[in-house]
Amino acid sequence: xxxxxxxxxxxxxxxxxxxxxxxxxxxxxxxxxxxxxxxxxxxxxxxxxxxxxxxxxxxxxxxxxxxxxxxxxxxxxxxxxxxxxxxxxxxxxxxxxxxxxxxxxxxxxxxxxxxxxxxxxxxxxxxxxxxxxxxxxxxxxxxxxxxxxxxxxxxxxxxxxxxxxxxxxxxxxxxxxxxxxxxxxxxxxxxxxxxxxxxxxxxxxxxxxxxxxxxxxxxxxxxxxxxxxxxxxxxxxxxxxxxxxxxxxxxxxxxxxxxxxxxxxxxxxxxxxxxxxxxxxxxxxxxxxxxxxxxxxxxxxxxxxxxxxxxxxxxxxxxxxxxxxxxxxxxxxxxxxxxxxxxxxxxxxxxxxxxxxxxxxxxxxxxxxxxxxxxxxxxxxxxxxxxxxxxxxxxxxxxxxxxxxxxxxxxxxxxxxxxxxxxxxxxxxxxxxxxxxxxxxxxxxxxxxxxxxxxxxxxxxxxxxxxxxxxxxxxxxxxxxxx
Amino acid sequence: xxxxxxxxxxxxxxxxxxxxxxxxxxxxxxxxxxxxxxxxxxxxxxxxxxxxxxxxxxxxxxxxxxxxxxxxxxxxxxxxxxxxxxxxxxxxxxx
Numbered sequence: 001x002x003x004x005x006x007x008x009x010x011x012x013x014x015x016x017x018x019x020x021x022x023x024x025x026x027x028x029x030x031x032x033x034x035x036x037x038x039x040x041x042x043x044x045x046x047x048x049x050x051x052x053x054x055x056x057x058x059x060x061x062x063x064x065x066x067x068x069x070x071x072x073x074x075x076x077x078x079x080x081x082x083x084x085x086x087x088x089x090x091x092x093x094x095x096x097x098x099x100x101x102x103x104x105x106x107x108x109x110x111x112x113x114x115x116x117x118x119x120x121x122x123x124x125x126x127x128x129x130x131x132x133x134x135x136x137x138x139x140x141x142x143x144x145x146x147x148x149x150x151x152x153x154x155x156x157x158x159x160x161x162x163x164x165x166x167x168x169x170x171x172x173x174x175x176x177x178x179x180x181x182x183x184x185x186x187x188x189x190x191x192x193x194x195x196x197x198x199x200x201x202x203x204x205x206x207x208x209x210x211x212x213x214x215x216x217x218x219x220x221x222x223x224x225x226x227x228x229x230x231x232x233x234x235x236x237x238x239x240x241x242x243x244x245x246x247x248x249x250x251x252x253x254x255x256x257x258x259x260x261x262x263x264x265x266x267x268x269x270x271x272x273x274x275x276x277x278x279x280x281x282x283x284x285x286x287x288x289x290x291x292x293x294x295x296x297x298x299x300x301x302x303x304x305x306x307x308x309x310x311x312x313x314x315x316x317x318x319x320x321x322x323x324x325x326x327x328x329x330x331x332x333x334x335x336x337x338x339x340x341x342x343x344x345x346x347x348x349x350x351x352x353x354x355x356x357x358x359x360x361x362x363x364x365x366x367x368x369x370x371x372x373x374x375x376x377x378x379x380x381x382x383x384x385x386x387x388x389x390x391x392x393x394x395x396x397x398x399x400x401x402x403x404x405x406x407x408x409x410x411x412x413x414x415x416x417x418x419x420x421x422x423x424x425x426x427x428x429x430x431x432x433x434x435x436x437x438x439x440x441x442x443x444x445x446x447x448x449x450x451x452x453x454x455x456x457x458x459x460x461x462x463x464x465x466x467x468x469x470x471x472x473x474x475x476x477x478x479x480x481x482x483x
Numbered sequence: 484x485x486x487x488x489x490x491x492x493x494x495x496x497x498x499x500x501x502x503x504x505x506x507x508x509x510x511x512x513x514x515x516x517x518x519x520x521x522x523x524x525x526x527x528x529x530x531x532x533x534x535x536x537x538x539x540x541x542x543x544x545x546x547x548x549x550x551x552x553x554x555x556x557x558x559x560x561x562x563x564x565x566x567x568x569x570x571x572x573x574x575x576x577x578x
Contacts, residue, residue, distance in 0.1 A: 098555065191538045303522075306520065337574070340500065353514070356510060359500075373524050374521075380529070
């Protein structure tokens with residue numbers, strides 16, 4: 001059952017082939033069986049079975065949504081009422097959220113069954129899922145390799161069949177990069193499309209939640225339930241949500257695909273480049289026209305991001321002070337000691353590095369040189385994209401320079417780790433939607449291709465991904481031992 | 484290196500962030516490499532460029548001044564490290 005798509009499972013629930021309880025039990029069993037992957041931080045077994053029971057009732061009453069009775073999992077960055085929400089950190093290891101994130105609320109309303117909370121890099125800061133307080137997550141395609149991050153638990157859960165689909169968040173590539181490295185489909189929506197309410201903040205002007213699933217159609221169904229305006233998020237955009245499934249079968253005839261030459265230069269692994277070329281040829285066969293473009297500001301995305309994201313993180317994470325919730329150190333001697341030690345003991349090394357960087361960039365005398373300069377570069381990057389979208393409909397390129405790297409390989413060199421997000425970061429700075437879909441394998445490890453669209457063109461991206469998946473089967477491969 | 488160990492100690496104090504003595508050297512090195520990376524930004528002339536805070540240049544949305552939340556004090560206090568008589572407890576601030 002675990003290799004079936006959401007659409008197939010929704011069908012099975014309706015024909016009575018199986019009940020949501022049976023489906024949920026099957027997934028709970030798999031989670032236990034493959035516990036060594038460390039994909040979950042919390043498994044909510046009892047609640048899941050209760051949800052499944054409610055879903056079966058709802059299905060029998062004919063009041064069901066496509067997601068009703070489908071076992072899904074939430075990245076542990078989304079607050080879940082009365083359930084531990086750790087954000088992958090010791091700081092929140094004891095944090096029982098007193099409310100639901102809007103995304104959680106919406107998926108609950110749709111009748112989805114939540115199996116549990118998924119592992120992630122601490123406070124979503126990382127590209128390998130190794131910074132989690134709860135330990136590294138393992139890539140099911142090779143357990144010595146990282147799954148990518150920060151939504152590593154989400155990508156592994158979908159890839160290994162430990163959930164039908166999952167939520168993720170993407171600040172600099174955290175949905176697309178793990179999706180690519182684990183061979184699944186992931187979509188980072190336009191900034192403001194999915195509510196950030198109850199999604200623990202890392203860099204507020206870049207953070208965006210999105211769906212991760214086995215294929216484009218499932219991704220569309222999950223996005224449909226997640227997207228929409230929310231009064232509770234002041235950056236949420238009030239634009240109607242289209243039907244993401246209705247255009248999936250549209251023809252790609254005449255589609256203009258831009259390939260930025262900056263994406264295909266030095267640094268991109270040759271074998272990965274060959275796979276991308278094959279995928280692009282497939283699009284040519286589907287009727288697309290390929291146009292080479294140039295986006296000279298792309299190379300400044302990494303420096304600008306590593307000013308903006310740490311600056312916003314240092315402000316956002318100042319709320320963790322050991323007073324109202326979260327970790328508190330033992331026997332503080334005074335208030336400064338309480339703050340300093342609670343934060344020092346509660347945060348891991350990567351989080352501290354970014355808080356320090358951000359504090360420096362925002363400190364007196366440096367604000368103009370760093371934060372303001374980076375926000376101006378951000379404008380230029382976004383204009384570069386705007387110019388490109390006058391010539392092409394979508395932009396394609398790699399998601400990552402290589403396939404998954406080894407666990408421990410980049411932990412001692414933060415800059416090396418940051419560079420693994422080189423193709424995804426600019427999209428967050430511009431606030432655009434982008435997808436990663438499976439496009440092949442190098443030495444048995446998955447490779448993804450990135451499709452970047454104009455603002456609110458999620459429906460078009462899903463259509464373009466779906467058409468590719470119609471003529472290829474890369475998305476149907478299952479890692480050995482998880483069939 | 485653009486930063487010294489003393490700079491790191493000062494920044495950590497500004498952030499009220501405890502760091503271990505033995506980690507200061509590696510933070511100094513890492514932050515210095517990050518700053519080196521950032522010097523690339525000066526390659527690009529950004530005079531007369533408006534800084535970008537929101538991709539849609541959306542302004543902060545205002546709402547009517549109505550009560551939308553009920554009083555959750557007791558509920559929220561159940562997850563606090565230390566409370567007494569409806570107050571959050573911290574070490575003595577005034578002697």
